[in-house]
Amino acid sequence: MGRWADPAPLEVSRPRLPWWTLLPGKAQLVLLPVAAVWVAIWLAARALRVSWYYPATMAASALGIGVWAWRGPWVAGSAVVAIGVAVFVWWWRATDRFSARMWWARTEFRRIAVYARQWRTVMRLANLDGRARGREYLPRLRRTRSEGWRDRVRVRMVKGQAPEQWEARASGLAHSFRARSCRVRVIKPGTIELDLVHSDPLASPVTLPQLGDAVDLRRVTIGRTETGKPWHLRLLGNHVLTVGATGAGKGSLLWSVIWALAPMVKAGAVRLVGVDPKGGMELGQVPDVFDRVVYDGGEAAVTLLEQTAADVRERAGSYRGVRRGWSPETGDPFTVLVVDELADLIAYQPDKRLRERAQGALQTIASQGRAPGLAVLGFVQDPRKEVVPFRHLFPTRVAMRLDEPTQVDMVLGDGLRSRGANAHEIPDATPGVAWIKQDGQRDPVRARAFNITDSNLVELRHYITGTAATVIPFPENTTHGGQAA
Numbered sequence: 001m002g003r004w005a006d007p008a009p010l011e012v013s014r015p016r017l018p019w020w021t022l023l024p025g026k027a028q029l030v031l032l033p034v035a036a037v038w039v040a041i042w043l044a045a046r047a048l049r050v051s052w053y054y055p056a057t058m059a060a061s062a063l064g065i066g067v068w069a070w071r072g073p074w075v076a077g078s079a080v081v082a083i084g085v086a087v088f089v090w091w092w093r094a095t096d097r098f099s100a101r102m103w104w105a106r107t108e109f110r111r112i113a114v115y116a117r118q119w120r121t122v123m124r125l126a127n128l129d130g131r132a133r134g135r136e137y138l139p140r141l142r143r144t145r146s147e148g149w150r151d152r153v154r155v156r157m158v159k160g161q162a163p164e165q166w167e168a169r170a171s172g173l174a175h176s177f178r179a180r181s182c183r184v185r186v187i188k189p190g191t192i193e194l195d196l197v198h199s200d201p202l203a204s205p206v207t208l209p210q211l212g213d214a215v216d217l218r219r220v221t222i223g224r225t226e227t228g229k230p231w232h233l234r235l236l237g238n239h240v241l242t243v244g245a246t247g248a249g250k251g252s253l254l255w256s257v258i259w260a261l262a263p264m265v266k267a268g269a270v271r272l273v274g275v276d277p278k279g280g281m282e283l284g285q286v287p288d289v290f291d292r293v294v295y296d297g298g299e300a301a302v303t304l305l306e307q308t309a310a311d312v313r314e315r316a317g318s319y320r321g322v323r324r325g326w327s328p329e330t331g332d333p334f335t336v337l338v339v340d341e342l343a344d345l346i347a348y349q350p351d352k353r354l355r356e357r358a359q360g361a362l363q364t365i366a367s368q369g370r371a372p373g374l375a376v377l378g379f380v381q382d383p384r385k386e387v388v389p390f391r392h393l394f395p396t397r398v399a400m401r402l403d404e405p406t407q408v409d410m411v412l413g414d415g416l417r418s419r420g421a422n423a424h425e426i427p428d429a430t431p432g433v434a435w436i437k438q439d440g441q442r443d444p445v446r447a448r449a450f451n452i453t454d455s456n457l458v459e460l461r462h463y464i465t466g467t468a469a470t471v472i473p474f475p476e477n478t479t480h481g482g483q484a485a
C-alpha cells in the first residue's frame with residue numbers, strides 16, 4: 001500500500017466567470033442586444049478618451065485613412081513622407097521655434113513612448129498601486145504636458161493614498177522616467193501633478209530690464225521664474241528673509257529690488273534704509289541711494305534700527321483710527337529696511353546688551369512694520385533658530401544655494417524639501433537661483449534674480465542721484481546718508 005500524500009495546494013485562483021454566463025440560454029438571447037449596445041457605448045467612450053489624450057495623433061490618423069480611402073495608398077504614403085521631410089527640415093533649421101510650436105506633438109509622443117507604456121510597471125515597482133479583496137487598483141494617468149525642460153504628468157491617486165506617499169518615492173519615479181528630478185504638487189483632492197524635470201531653464205543669467213519701469217509695490221519684478229514668468233516680490237505688507245551660502249547671489253536679489261524700485265526712490269516715494277555689518281562691502285557700492293545707511297554692526301547700527309522701530313510706532317500711532325494701513329495717499333514714503341548679514345547684528349554680536357537691543361528693535365519692526373508701510377529685506381547665511389529666532393515674522397522666505405539639506409526646511413518650512421525644493425542642490429554655477437516660499441501658498445516657486453553687474457550699479461546710482469557715473473571707492477566712514485544714524 002502506498003503512503004497517503006497530502007494533495008498539493010491549488011496554486012491558481014479559480015477562474016471567476018462573469019455573472020451573465022450563469023443565466024439560462026433564453027435570458028442570454030434576450031440580453032444580447034442590451035450587451036451589444038453596452039459594448040458599443042464602451043468602445044465609443046474608449047475612442048473619446050484616446051482622442052482626448054492624443055487629439056493630434058487621432059486627427060492625423062483619421063486624415064490619413066480618409067486620403068487612403070479617397071486617393072489610394074500611394075497618394076496617402078507620399079503625403080506622409082512629404083510631411084515627414086518638411087517637419088524634419090523645420091526641426092533641423094529652426095530647432096527653438098520648432099520646439100516652441102510643436103509642444104503638442106512632443107506631449108503626445110512622450111505620453112505614449114514614456115508614460116503610458118511604463119505606467120503600470122513603474123507603479124507596481126514603486127509600490128504605488130493598491131490591493132483590496134484580490135483586486136489591484138492603479139493610479140490613473142491623466143493629462144500630460146511636455147514643456148521641454150519638464151513634463152507635467154497629472155495623476156488621479158488610488159483611494160486611500162496621500163501625496164506624501166508620492167513625495168517619498170519622487171526620486172525613484174524620476175529615475176524610472178529618466179528625469180533629473182521629480183516634484184509632487186497637489187492640484188485638488190485626489191489629484192496630483194508630477195513635475196518630471198529634465199533640464200534647468202534658469203541655467204543662463206536673467207537679463208536686467210530697462211531702468212524706470214512703473215512700480216507696483218505689491219509685485220516688484222526682480223527676476224524670472226523657471227516657468228518663464230516674471231518673479232514678482234511683494235513688498236507692501238510683507239517682509240522678506242533671504243538665506244544663502246556665500247556666493248549664492250544674495251547681492252543680486254538685493255540690487256534687483258532696488259533696481260525695480262528706482263523710479264520711486266528717485267521720486268522720494270520710497271525711502272531706503274540700510275545696515276551693512278560687513279563694513280559696506282555690499283551697500284557701500286551705491287551708498288547715495290540710501291536715505292540712511294550704516295556700515296558696521298555695532299552701536300550705530302543698533303541706534304539706526306531703534307530709530308526705525310520708533311518711526312514705525314509713531315506712524316502706526318498716527319494712522320490709528322484714521323486708516324488701516326499705509327497707502328501712497330498718506331504722503332509718507334514707503335520704507336525698505338535692508339539688513340545685509342542679519343546674523344552679525346542679532347547673533348554674532350559680541351556685546352550682549354547691543355545684541356538684545358538689536359533683536360528687540362528688529363522684532364518690533366518685523367511684527368509692527370507691515371501695516372505702516374515698512375518692509376524688511378533681511379539677508380543671512382545661517383538659518384538656524386539660534387541665529388534668526390524670529391524667522392516666522394518674515395512672510396516671504398527665499399532659499400538660495402544652501403550648504404546642507406537640513407537647512408531647506410529651516411528656511412522654507414517643514415516638508416518643503418520632500419516636496420522638491422532642493423535649495424541645497426542649486427549648483428555653484430547658477431548664483432541668483434532660489435526657492436521662494438510665501439506664507440499661505442502651498443507650493444514653493446523656483447526663480448532666478450536678475451544679473452546685476454558693476455556697470456549696472458553705476459547706472460542705477462546715476463539714475464537715482466543724477467551724479468556722474470563713477471565707481472564708488474570702498475567706504476571710509478561707517479555712516480552715510482541724509483541723516484547719519
Ligand SMILES: Nc1ncnc2c1ncn2[C@@H]1O[C@H](COP(=O)(O)OP(=O)(O)OP(=O)(O)O)[C@@H](O)[C@H]1O
Binds near residue numbers: 206249251433452
Ligand atoms: N542673479 C545672478 N545671475 C548671474 N550671476 C550672479 C547672480 N547673482 C550673483 N551672481 C554672481 O555670483 C557671484 C556672487 O554673488 P553675490 O556676491 O551676490 O553673492 P552673495 O550671496 O551676496 O555672497 P556673500 O554672502 O559672500 O556676499 C558674483 O560674482 C555675481 O556676479
